[in-house]
Amino acid sequence: MKSLILFSIIVACGFVENVVSDNNQFPYKTILNFGDSVSDTGNSVTKEPFGANSPYGSTYFKHPAGRMSNGRLIIDFIAKAYGLPFLPAYLNLTKGQHVKQGVNFAFSGSTALDKSFFDQRGLDVPKAAYGLSTQFEWFQKLKPSLCTGKEDCATFFNNTLVLVGEIGGNDINAIIPRKNLTEVREFVPHIVQAIANMTSKLIEEGAVHLVVPGNFPIGCISYVLNQVNSNKTEDFDEFGCLRNYNAAIKYYHDQLKTAVDELRQKNPHVIITYFNYYSAARRLFENPEQYGFKGKPDTFKVCCGKGGRYNLNEICGLGNSVVCEEPSKHINWDGFHLTEAGYRAVAQGLLEGPYATPPLKTPPFKIPKE
Numbered sequence: 001m002k003s004l005i006l007f008s009i010i011v012a013c014g015f016v017e018n019v020v021s022d023n024n025q026f027p028y029k030t031i032l033n034f035g036d037s038v039s040d041t042g043n044s045v046t047k048e049p050f051g052a053n054s055p056y057g058s059t060y061f062k063h064p065a066g067r068m069s070n071g072r073l074i075i076d077f078i079a080k081a082y083g084l085p086f087l088p089a090y091l092n093l094t095k096g097q098h099v100k101q102g103v104n105f106a107f108s109g110s111t112a113l114d115k116s117f118f119d120q121r122g123l124d125v126p127k128a129a130y131g132l133s134t135q136f137e138w139f140q141k142l143k144p145s146l147c148t149g150k151e152d153c154a155t156f157f158n159n160t161l162v163l164v165g166e167i168g169g170n171d172i173n174a175i176i177p178r179k180n181l182t183e184v185r186e187f188v189p190h191i192v193q194a195i196a197n198m199t200s201k202l203i204e205e206g207a208v209h210l211v212v213p214g215n216f217p218i219g220c221i222s223y224v225l226n227q228v229n230s231n232k233t234e235d236f237d238e239f240g241c242l243r244n245y246n247a248a249i250k251y252y253h254d255q256l257k258t259a260v261d262e263l264r265q266k267n268p269h270v271i272i273t274y275f276n277y278y279s280a281a282r283r284l285f286e287n288p289e290q291y292g293f294k295g296k297p298d299t300f301k302v303c304c305g306k307g308g309r310y311n312l313n314e315i316c317g318l319g320n321s322v323v324c325e326e327p328s329k330h331i332n333w334d335g336f337h338l339t340e341a342g343y344r345a346v347a348q349g350l351l352e353g354p355y356a357t358p359p360l361k362t363p364p365f366k367i368p369k370e
Contacts (some may be wrong), residue, residue, distance in 0.1 A: 031102040033106055034167065043092070056069070058070050075104065107134075112167045139202075143205065163210075168191045199260075213275035217278050288331065347367055
């Protein structure tokens with residue numbers, strides 16, 4: 001009876017790290033993640049912007065933690081909601097390290113498309129070398145450490161959640177500076193097909209619970225707003241986001257959702273959840289104060305940077321950039337990525353709100369508020 005009371009107190013407080021074991025009865029016992037900087041937990045760590053005095057990770061971890069934000073990411077909140085530890089980065093694994101509860105293959109800057117695709121079109125995208133194909137190869141190398149044999153792997157994947165992204169944002173970002181938005185649309189089917197192919201391969205490997213996320217409304221992202229630097233009222237919607245850029249992402253979403261529907265039809269034994277990142281994030285820019293963020297004229301100003309219209313004349317972690325006094329009041333962290341508070345709000349919309357179709361299995365723990 002005492003142990004039951006103690007467990008109830010621990011759960012009520014949200015302290016789940018020390019009560020989770022391989023024998024838990026939670027909906028998922030393992031999470032495998034693929035993607036880019038939105039979910040990378042340390043695969044692409046380099047000296048910059050992760051120097052000794054780097055502001056990255058400063059809010060939650062109090063030091064750089066391999067994440068392109070001031071704290072936790074969407075994947076971190078999802079893991080904790082299911083009573084699992086933060087996912088270790090694949091490239092940082094040590095010999096004999098326990099990996100049964102999850103591994104992260106995401107690499108910052110990576111793409112859905114192979115590097116050869118960009119090379120053939122005269123586009124220099126170095127991080128494409130760490131795209132979905134490479135991440136899949138990493139998974140295949142690690143798989144014997146996750147399960148062995150048909151029966152063992154069937155049991156393993158029946159209790160495993162596999163996230164295929166967010167991915168594809170860097171493909172679009174690599175194309176936009178060199179092509180007009182009409183030409184970007186011509187690339188979308190290639191990006192979508194790469195994601196669909198990756199999902200199919202993971203299903204062939206045994207995955208039965210998968211998530212395919214869409215992408216963020218790039219017309220609301222500070223870096224894009226800063227690069228376009230438009231003074232034309234007609235370029236913006238009523239919330240201050242770039243109309244045409246968001247329209248391009250909505251087109252991408254429509255194509256991706258169609259591909260997901262086709263995968264479901266081909267694989268009726270598999271559950272594929274679509275994460276609507278676009279709407280989950282866009283609502284924050286439409287009604288920032290409702291979610292605890294600063295409204296106009298500060299909605300699109302980044303927390304980490306310095307100077308200029310969006311506080312981006314100095315890039316976060318470099319030069320004379322500074323960190324704002326209240327990161328939790330900002331949606332954007334460094335122009336490219338959201339703050340921990342922004343990612344928390346998106347994660348809540350995915351796990352507790354209407355932005356996952358179909359919904360994932362009910363998580364035993366709520367995402368903690370600020």
